[in-house]
Amino acid sequence: MGRVIKMGVAAANYCLRDAKVENPDAIITGTGMGCLEDTENFLCNILNNKEQFLTPTSFIQSTHNTVGAQIALLLTCNNYNFTYVHRDLSFESAFVDSILLLKEGEASNVLLGGVDEMTPNHYSIHSKKGFWRKGVTTSEFFYENSKGTIPGEGAAFFTLSSSPKDPYAAVLAVEILFNTNSQEDLKKILDRIFSSNNLEAKDIDLILLGANGDQEGDRVYSEFKENFFKENNAAAYKNLCGEYSTSTAFGVWLASQILKKKEIPAGVSLSRTPEKEVSKILLYNSYNGNHSLILLSSC
Amino acid sequence: MSRKVVITGLGVISSIGNNVQENYNSLTSLKPGIGHIQNLDTVHKNIIPVSEVKFSDKDLAHMAEFDMSRPVTRTTLLGIIAAREAYHSAGLDKVAKLRTGFISATSVGGMGKTEMLYQKYLDPADNGDFMKFLETHDCGESTERIAEALGIKDYMTTISTACSSSANSIMLGARMIKAGMLDRVIAGGVDSLTVFTINGFNTLMILDKEHCRPFDDSRQGLNLGEGAGYIVIESEEAAKAGNRPILAEVSGYANTNDAYHQTASSPDGQGAFLAMKKALEVAGLTAEEIDYINVHGTGTPNNDLSEGTAMTRLFGTQVPKFSSTKSYTGHTLGACGGIEAVYSTLSIMNKTIFPNINFKVKMKELDLAPETSLLSGVDIKSVLSNSFGFGGNNSALVFKKI
Numbered sequence: 001m002g003r004v005i006k007m008g009v010a011a012a013n014y015c016l017r018d019a020k021v022e023n024p025d026a027i028i029t030g031t032g033m034g035c036l037e038d039t040e041n042f043l044c045n046i047l048n049n050k051e052q053f054l055t056p057t058s059f060i061q062s063t064h065n066t067v068g069a070q071i072a073l074l075l076t077c078n079n080y081n082f083t084y085v086h087r088d089l090s091f092e093s094a095f096v097d098s099i100l101l102l103k104e105g106e107a108s109n110v111l112l113g114g115v116d117e118m119t120p121n122h123y124s125i126h127s128k129k130g131f132w133r134k135g136v137t138t139s140e141f142f143y144e145n146s147k148g149t150i151p152g153e154g155a156a157f158f159t160l161s162s163s164p165k166d167p168y169a170a171v172l173a174v175e176i177l178f179n180t181n182s183q184e185d186l187k188k189i190l191d192r193i194f195s196s197n198n199l200e201a202k203d204i205d206l207i208l209l210g211a212n213g214d215q216e217g218d219r220v221y222s223e224f225k226e227n228f229f230k231e232n233n234a235a236a237y238k239n240l241c242g243e244y245s246t247s248t249a250f251g252v253w254l255a256s257q258i259l260k261k262k263e264i265p266a267g268v269s270l271s272r273t274p275e276k277e278v279s280k281i282l283l284y285n286s287y288n289g290n291h292s293l294i295l296l297s298s299c
Numbered sequence: 300m301s302r303k304v305v306i307t308g309l310g311v312i313s314s315i316g317n318n319v320q321e322n323y324n325s326l327t328s329l330k331p332g333i334g335h336i337q338n339l340d341t342v343h344k345n346i347i348p349v350s351e352v353k354f355s356d357k358d359l360a361h362m363a364e365f366d367m368s369r370p371v372t373r374t375t376l377l378g379i380i381a382a383r384e385a386y387h388s389a390g391l392d393k394v395a396k397l398r399t400g401f402i403s404a405t406s407v408g409g410m411g412k413t414e415m416l417y418q419k420y421l422d423p424a425d426n427g428d429f430m431k432f433l434e435t436h437d438c439g440e441s442t443e444r445i446a447e448a449l450g451i452k453d454y455m456t457t458i459s460t461a462c463s464s465s466a467n468s469i470m471l472g473a474r475m476i477k478a479g480m481l482d483r484v485i486a487g488g489v490d491s492l493t494v495f496t497i498n499g500f501n502t503l504m505i506l507d508k509e510h511c512r513p514f515d516d517s518r519q520g521l522n523l524g525e526g527a528g529y530i531v532i533e534s535e536e537a538a539k540a541g542n543r544p545i546l547a548e549v550s551g552y553a554n555t556n557d558a559y560h561q562t563a564s565s566p567d568g569q570g571a572f573l574a575m576k577k578a579l580e581v582a583g584l585t586a587e588e589i590d591y592i593n594v595h596g597t598g599t600p601n602n603d604l605s606e607g608t609a610m611t612r613l614f615g616t617q618v619p620k621f622s623s624t625k626s627y628t629g630h631t632l633g634a635c636g637g638i639e640a641v642y643s644t645l646s647i648m649n650k651t652i653f654p655n656i657n658f659k660v661k662m663k664e665l666d667l668a669p670e671t672s673l674l675s676g677v678d679i680k681s682v683l684s685n686s687f688g689f690g691g692n693n694s695a696l697v698f699k700k701i
Contacts, residue, residue: 027556033437034459043417046498051342059499060562060689063406064438064459069690072556078573081556081692082467085408085459087439093456097471100478125420129430178452245437 001061002037004117007155008067009074012113016075019159025107026080027068028098030090030114032245034064037119067115067155080107088287090114091246095174095294102162113157114249118242123151133213149212152242156249158256164299168256172197172280173295181220181289183227190228193295204295205278206258206270207234208251210285212243220286229282234271235264248285252294255281259298304473304550305701307543308389308485308531310381311641313628314350314524317362318384323645326653327673331627333510333522341494347506349492350524350629352377363448370431372409373525375441378489379448381527381637385485386449389531390543397482397537400454401446402472403529404464404488406633408438411493441489454481459633461688462595463554464488465528466636466696470552472532482537487529487637496632497523503562511598511630512657513623514607514669521597524629528637530644547644550681551582551697562689563601568609570693571595575613575683578695588681589619589697591652593643594669595685596623597630606685607665619683622655622669636686636694643682643698651675 008029016024041058063069065083072081080101084093091114098110126132133148160171173193177185194200207229211221225234241250258264262277279298284291311318314332315325325332332350336343339351352359359376360367363383382401386392391399413436419425420433434440442457454475458467465488472484490496500506500523507520538545555577557570564571579586595606610618624642631638646652655669682698 032439042499043414043495046414046494047418051494051498054498054502056499056502059502062499063461063689065461065688065690065692066561068460069556069561069692072558072691073561076558078555078558078570080554081460081690082458082471082554083460084456085405085438086442086455086457087437089456090439096456100474100480103478104474121421124423125433128420128423128426129433176454178455179447180452 002035002117004035004115005061005067005070007117008113008115009070011155011157012071012111015157015159016111021109021159023075023077024079024109024111024159026101026110027071027077028082028094028110028112029068030084030094030246031064032087032090032116034085035062035066036117036122038062040119040121088245089176089290089292091249092174092176092292098160099171099174102160108163109159109161111157112160113155114246115155116153116244116246118151118153118244145215147214149214149243152244152247154241154244154250156253167299169259169296170299172297173293175293177291179289186291189293193293201229202231204229204232204280204282205274206281207232208255208281208283209234209236210238210248210251211236212238224284233274235268237268240267248283248292251283255283255296259296302477303535303548304476304532305535305538305548306530306532306546306644307538308385308391309641309644310383310385310388311528311638312352312377312381313526313631313638314352315627319641326624326627326642327651329654329656329673331510331656333629339492339494341497343497343501347497347501347508348510348522350522351492352525370435371444372412372435372441373491374405374409374411374489375444377491377525377527378403378441378445382445382449382485382529385529385531391531398453399451400472400475400481400484401442401449401451402456402468402484402486403442403445404458404468404633405438405441406459406461406464406490407493407496409435409440410495411491414494449485460692461690462632462635463686463688463692463694464633464636466686466694467554469530469549469636469640469696470554470694473549473552476532476534483531483533485529485531487527487640488633489527490525490631490633492523492525505599507598510657511626513596513598513626513655514603514662514667515658516660516662518598518600518603520599522629524631526628526631526634526638528634528641530640545701547647548699548701549696550699551578551584553577553581554694557691557693559691564605564687566605568605568612570691571606571609571685571687572612574693574695575609575685578683578697582697582699584681584697586614587617589683590679591646591682592619592621593639593682593684594621594623595687596625598625602687604662604664607667611665618667620652620670622653624653626656639684640696643684646682647679647698647700650677650679652677
């Protein structure tokens with residue numbers, strides 16, 4: 001069984017225990033690459049043994065919805081169970097669906113998660129394309145002006161509830177913008193988020209950026225900050241979790257912790273010391289002209 | 300949320316035809332697409348029958364009008380062909396701007412290319428031009444390419460819940476339209492045959508060496524297939540305002556989990572039962588009002604018994620007419636919900652029930668027999684379409700005549 005399944009099931013369990021939910025009304029997961037280890041195992045067995053002497057276990061567990069399915073199996077949960085696999089927007093897609101289910105009244109709580117694993121093969125194949133930097137472990141890597149990032153993996157789960165007890169944060173917006181590099185388009189989405197929540201840019205206490213240290217890729221984040229949030233406090237978080245398709249889920253977990261505990265962990269490298277308590281956090285992530293914006297507020 | 304969601308366009312490519320008309324012709328002339336493997340390099344070539352789209356990637360690229368100097372997978376090409384047919388048949392290319400989404404589904408995405416190149420990927424010294432295909436592996440890639448071919452960018456996403464994937468994309472599309480998040484959605488799914496899936500299902504020992512025989516007592520398993528099926532769904536207001544012909548309504552949908560086993564279905568068909576029951580509730584229909592079920596009916600001993608049990612639980616002794624069109628197309632995995640949504644709509648439009656070919660003898664456990672000959676002139680008001688997948692993922696859709 002691949003680590004992604006173990007990580008996913010473990011994180012889901014912690015999450016449900018934390019929220020005191022026994023059986024959620026829905027289980028929705030996002031994963032960019034799915035069950036890589038099991039997929040690679042089965043594929044390598046096919047190739048190395050010329051399609052002979054194969055056993056089904058890793059094939060069975062290679063299916064993209066295995067994490068959601070295993071959680072349902074362990075809980076005997078017959079409810080809605082979806083898995084989104086849309087590249088770096090997999091977690092965001094799952095988030096959009098979760099909110100829709102709550103709004104429809106089809107669920108009063110939803111177990112939402114983002115999961116992805118790193119494997120030796122995935123690492124070495126992507127090394128050939130110059131994806132990774134070596135020997136960097138701290139936030140300094142944001143300032144080194146070079147190519148590549150640090151590989152990551154993880155599972156982060158959330159219980160979303162329409163009538164929460166003791167919540168971490170309120171979700172004010174989850175927006176996705178596709179296939180554009182226009183700052184005008186980004187501005188339109190930001191204006192929509194602000195007007196529907198009666199906010200202005202200055203009300204955002206912290207911008208959490210998906211910058212990953214790759215000099216060229218990070219330009220989009222510095223432009224975003226410069227164009228729309230010049231005066232706001234900002235931080236990046238991928239020095240803590242590495243880069244992976246659903247790392248935004250880690251970002252949302254971090255933001256939720258900051259909002260509930262009312263303190264910012266030392267590992268988060270801020271542009272300046274906050275003057276007041278952080279109560280509104282906007283996460284921004286981007287890849288290949290696609291953008292996601294998630295706005296959270298303290299409760 | 301009283302917005303009606305209607306179907307205004309259909310698109311399909313499968314082993315029995317490159318477009319809706321060809322598929323319809325094969326279905327009504329009882330011609331299945333099952334045969335020997337032609338396009339894949341595998342040791343199972345002359346042993347395991349499949350339901351293949353009989354064109355090379357090069358031919359498909361020509362049909363899809365795709366520039367082959369760019370990295371592309373068979374999955375993307377099949378998807379473009381079917382999604383574009385749906386898009387054009389609804390006349391969306393001529394329509395003023397409405398919020399349009401593309402929701403696709405696939406079970407293995409770009410695996411077909413990955414399995415050919417994987418050993419080269421792993422060789423640290425080999426950094427040739429083939430490396431450009433690396434980005435075509437994941438499931439979301441085909442969705443981005445197809446959406447790009449159609450010029451859709453208001454919303455897109457990809458669902459992968461094994462063999463219920465594309466039924467789920469239709470369900471999500473319908474919900475997003477009902478909620479007012481989008482005006483219209485091209486929804487469905489695509490999968491291409493791969494050595495990976497053939498070996499996977501082969502190790503599970505659920506591939507029939509003969510043509511599959513859904514619901515027959517002698518059934519030995521499924522035949523794998525490939526293809527793509529998409530429907531255009533929109534709010535009734537948008538369709539009416541644009542004067543587009545309404546083919547049917549998506550009136551019910553549900554997704555549940557069997558929570559019994561990673562790959563096997565429960566003996567009592569609990570997940571399937573709950574999905575069908577809930578879909579009827581959403582559609583506001585009683586069991587008696589379903590005129591036809593396009594069953595999941597893969598032909599595996601386990602699925603058909605479990606699904607049949609669930610149908611008997613829900614419909615009692617009055618199980619509606621039903622058939623599995625997988626006896627023509629094979630099991631197209633992440634595409635089957637989309638393809639069968641197209642077929643279900645064709646059933647309503649043409650008052651026709653496509654038969655379950657190769658069926659002869661009822662299974663011992665259940666008193667259930669599918670339709671075995673083509674039925675025409677049947678007034679079909681509501682169709683239930685089932686799609687069930689690994690991980691206990693069970694979906695049911697209800698299509699209604701307008």
